[in-house]
Amino acid sequence: MSSLWSDLWGQRARFAxxxxxxxxxxxxxxxxxxxxALLPAPSRVFMTWxxxxxxxxxxxxxxxxxxxxxxxxxxxxxFAGYSLAGVLGVTLGVSIGWWRWVEKTIEPxxxxxxxxxxxxxxxxxxxxxxxANKPAIFLVFLGSFFPIxxxxxxxxxxxNRDLLxxxxxxxxxxxxxxxxxxxxxxxxxxxxxxxxxVGTAWMLTVTAExxxxxxxxxxxxxxxxxxxxxxxxxxxxxxxxxxxxxxDLLIKSIMNRLLRWQHAGTVxxxxx
Amino acid sequence: MSFIELxxxxxxxxxxxxxxxxLAIDNIDLSVEKKELVCLLGPSGCGKSTLLNMIxxxxxxxxxxxxxxxxxxxxxxxxRGMVFQQPNLMPWLPVWDNVAFALKLKGLSKKxxxxxxxxxxxxxxxxxxxxxxxxxxxxxxAQRVGIARALLxxxxxxxxxxxxxxxxxxxxxxxxxxLVTIWQRYSSTIVFVTHSVDEALILGTQVVVMTHxxxxxxxxxxxxxxxxxxxxxxxxxxxxxxxxxxxxxxxxLAKQDA
Numbered sequence: 001m002s003s004l005w006s007d008l009w010g011q012r013a014r015f016a017x018x019x020x021x022x023x024x025x026x027x028x029x030x031x032x033x034x035x036x037a038l039l040p041a042p043s044r045v046f047m048t049w050x051x052x053x054x055x056x057x058x059x060x061x062x063x064x065x066x067x068x069x070x071x072x073x074x075x076x077x078x079f080a081g082y083s084l085a086g087v088l089g090v091t092l093g094v095s096i097g098w099w100r101w102v103e104k105t106i107e108p109x110x111x112x113x114x115x116x117x118x119x120x121x122x123x124x125x126x127x128x129x130x131x132a133n134k135p136a137i138f139l140v141f142l143g144s145f146f147p148i149x150x151x152x153x154x155x156x157x158x159x160n161r162d163l164l165x166x167x168x169x170x171x172x173x174x175x176x177x178x179x180x181x182x183x184x185x186x187x188x189x190x191x192x193x194x195x196x197x198v199g200t201a202w203m204l205t206v207t208a209e210x211x212x213x214x215x216x217x218x219x220x221x222x223x224x225x226x227x228x229x230x231x232x233x234x235x236x237x238x239x240x241x242x243x244x245x246x247x248d249l250l251i252k253s254i255m256n257r258l259l260r261w262q263h264a265g266t267v268x269x270x271x272x
Numbered sequence: 273m274s275f276i277e278l279x280x281x282x283x284x285x286x287x288x289x290x291x292x293x294x295l296a297i298d299n300i301d302l303s304v305e306k307k308e309l310v311c312l313l314g315p316s317g318c319g320k321s322t323l324l325n326m327i328x329x330x331x332x333x334x335x336x337x338x339x340x341x342x343x344x345x346x347x348x349x350x351x352r353g354m355v356f357q358q359p360n361l362m363p364w365l366p367v368w369d370n371v372a373f374a375l376k377l378k379g380l381s382k383k384x385x386x387x388x389x390x391x392x393x394x395x396x397x398x399x400x401x402x403x404x405x406x407x408x409x410x411x412x413x414a415q416r417v418g419i420a421r422a423l424l425x426x427x428x429x430x431x432x433x434x435x436x437x438x439x440x441x442x443x444x445x446x447x448x449x450x451l452v453t454i455w456q457r458y459s460s461t462i463v464f465v466t467h468s469v470d471e472a473l474i475l476g477t478q479v480v481v482m483t484h485x486x487x488x489x490x491x492x493x494x495x496x497x498x499x500x501x502x503x504x505x506x507x508x509x510x511x512x513x514x515x516x517x518x519x520x521x522x523x524x525l526a527k528q529d530a
Contacts, residue, residue: 170374171350
């Protein structure tokens with residue numbers, strides 16, 4: 001325990017600014033300089049958040065003790081839309097990057113759809129899928145699909161031709177080239193796309209939940225706004241940020257495991 | 273019939289943008305017997321790599337045919353091994369997995385591939401580095417992996433495209449010496465492309481000196497000096513003087529043509 005404290009003390013420069021801001025915020029709220037209706041004190045936010053999670057004093061009213069359910073609902077939507085985007089983005093990206101005729105046939109259409117903000121699909125998503133999980137999943141898919149697709153295409157197009165020659169010499173057919181050379185070689189780019197995509201995925205779940213869904217963290221946020229519960233609004237914001245951070249951490253750790261070879265060794269060897 | 277045969281090879285590179293054709297190789301006949309170590313020697317642009325790429329199957333002759341062991345070459349394949357100028361190893365695979373890459377494509381189990389790779393890893397003296405990644409190896413070690421990979425595919429036919437050109441002088445000498453040992457041990461037939469006169473004379477049983485573009489064979493020189501070859505001996509220097517003279521004549525002709 002004492003080593004934890006000394007660790008924290010060693011890192012004090014990192015914490016100085018956020019701790020100071022929190023204390024200032026708390027102080028200004030307590031002396032009444034910040035009206036609680038506009039910006040509730042941090043202690044209040046954390047107490048309400050605690051009740052939302054554990055349900056001990058009903059200060060979060062309707063949603064007291066229901067945080068886990070909300071977080072799970074949002075996470076499920078992110079997971080569903082993001083997985084779909086990952087599978088489709090990588091498959092299509094590899095096809096577009098590898099086969100000239102696929103690129104010619106479908107890339108222009110995709111590039112035309114790409115600049116349309118995913119949010120502007122909300123009206124159509126609601127009439128197509130109704131008010132439930134599906135419009136949110138659709139939006140998450142749209143938002144994370146394009147970064148994954150674009151990065152996969154880039155990764156496939158920049159595969160070292162000499163590696164393909166070496167594999168062809170070892171007797172690889174086209175399917176084997178894709179599986180044993182192109183896909184692993186494009187992995188660093190694919191992961192760059194996956195990491196950008198997961199950020200947009202959370203952004204769009206929350207947006208969809210504000211408009212088209214009746215559960216989840218985004219819904220709680222918007223609902224609390226109607227009841228002027230800014231402590232819950234802030235607690236929702238922190239929750240979303242935290243979950244987004246954790247999912248990125250998860251993807252990063254998978255990436256570091258799979259791409260360990262990228263960090264292997266010397267400058268000389270990096271050309272090999 | 274020879275082991276490797278190139279019959280009436282002509283290669284024309286088409287340049288669709290300029291609409292001009294460039295004759296790169298002008299009617300070359302070359303036969304390589306089993307267990308020979310043939311060095312193709314010539315200035316850059318003489319078509320020596322193109323010739324090797326035809327034996328590998330990466331390039332098709334405009335006319336003429338390439339046969340290895342009586343079989344017409346139509347594309348790259350694991351019945352020949354090739355060592356490239358760069359090691360061209362899969363950076364995500366450990367040494368043993370790179371060496372046995374051809375067996376991965378055949379769907380062999382990890383255990384079988386490791387067992388098959390081991391003797392070749394030992395042949396290129398990389399014991400203890402089986403599980404290293406290419407990024408952790410020096411240039412010379414990476415090129416050894418490349419050689420082991422080619423040997424595993426087929427030690428009988430090894431094609432080498434300036435494999436030691438990027439190595440430092442000392443490593444180059446060591447590798448040349450080891451290549452001779454490996455060639456003798458596996459009774460390989462090797463076609464070795466180089467632009468270094470010394471390298472060709474240290475390694476080759478035959479040195480094929482090529483002309484400037486369009487590539488033809490200027491002269492084929494059989495070398496029966498004792499091994500290991502002494503690069504300061506009179507015999508070595510006599511041949512070297514002759515080869516350098518051929519190359520000088522070619523470069524004068526090239527300037528006249530230009």
